Amino acid sequence: MSKYTQLASENVRELIEEYIDEHHLAPHAPLPSERRLCEAFDINRVALRKAIAQMVNEDRLYTIRGKGTFVAPAKYLESTISCISFTRCWGSGGYRVRSDVLSFDVSEANIKISQTLNLSLGTPVYELRRLRYVDETPISIETSYLPVSLYPDLDEFDFSGTLSLYGVLEEHYGIKIARQQQTIRTMTLSEKEKLMLGSPKSDHAFYTVALGITGDGVCAEHSLAISRSDLYAITYIADGSSGR
């Protein structure tokens, strides 16, 4: 591969992005035809198509067969800084959030969960599975594990709708999650998961494993979340003082 091709698709992409900005194309606005863009940029169709394919792959544009290419809406941004609870974080960002409870059971902690939560094998834990919506779009499937001993009768709460789990832990049990550690991986969605998440075009998703810790170092909540990558991005600001 020549060094020239390294930047060729970047350059065409830059022209398209500039066109979108300068013509104030809003999300869902159509791009002009390939022919017109090729003329405007003075490039060939192969180069244009390559750049468009890349921008579609990166969720900047989307295409509808027979209709053309459109500007994709910006992704929902989850800011992980000082924003621990899904409900609080997204709610404060001006997005409407809610959940459906898929299941809420008590089970015995398996080795992975017991080790993560620092419990002995087989300790009773709540397993709460929720489908989370942002602006009425299903965005993630989240499974939370919580030690029963910390939260007696937690299963009497109904977490469908807008009730925040972290809010309940704090207000009813006096347990405040002070710190959350997340490991972020990628995964491929199963057919069932795709269906639950509203059939996104991409099979790829974020897989986030989180552990909520109190100020005293108690492992108070552990969750596994599968989140749509086409609609969602994670933002984080690192500053010089927070290096850990």
Added chain:
Amino acid sequence: MNANQPIYQQLADLLREKIADGEYVLGDALPSERAMADRYGISHLTVRKSFALLEEEGLLIRIQGKGTFVTIPRVSMDMNKIQGFRSFLENKGVHVTNEVLHCGLRKARHKYAKLLKIDENDDVFECVRLRLGNGYPMAVEYNAVPYQYVRGIEQYDFKVYSLHDVYASHDIQIVSEHQMLEVVKVTNPQAKLLRLDENSCVFLLSSFSVDSAGRVVEFTKIYNSDERIVFYVAAD
């Protein structure tokens, strides 16, 4: 290396060093336990113990009947830390090399005027690199830096130097990094460079670096092979 340490740890240190120095690279087979034991005059059980330790660290993989090979651990990139790609990997004992795919000056034009908060006619230094860990492609990185902050940057060889080296010599102190992490499908040329199939999945990390004077001194986007990298973040 410490002579008072148990032998298996001394051997593990030695092998770690050889991997970090690039003497053994990804996919290389190590000498057999027997050959290693003969070379250093130690028991093969001691060799086995060192191999096991390095296997646990993710630097080696043992394949039944085939031998012991150099591999790369899954590296966890800590989003809380302002740290270059190289130091993350080197802390894990991974030997980092760079292939510079493009380096040069250009006008900011619309794109970088907006991203770097400079004038459209200002010069921008652009750099595209393939980052390899133990010889294996880990990431394709695009950097853009306003030239006015780092005059002379074009003299550096980014096969060897890092942007952080340039900042240090220009008294630029990065105080914050504003990052956005996405999961996207990879297209050529990035797919080919990362030895991935087109449309397979990668992390795309975009970030702005701000210095102590409040200037945006860098815009970076990195396509990270998701086979080798996970991200870690701790939020208060």
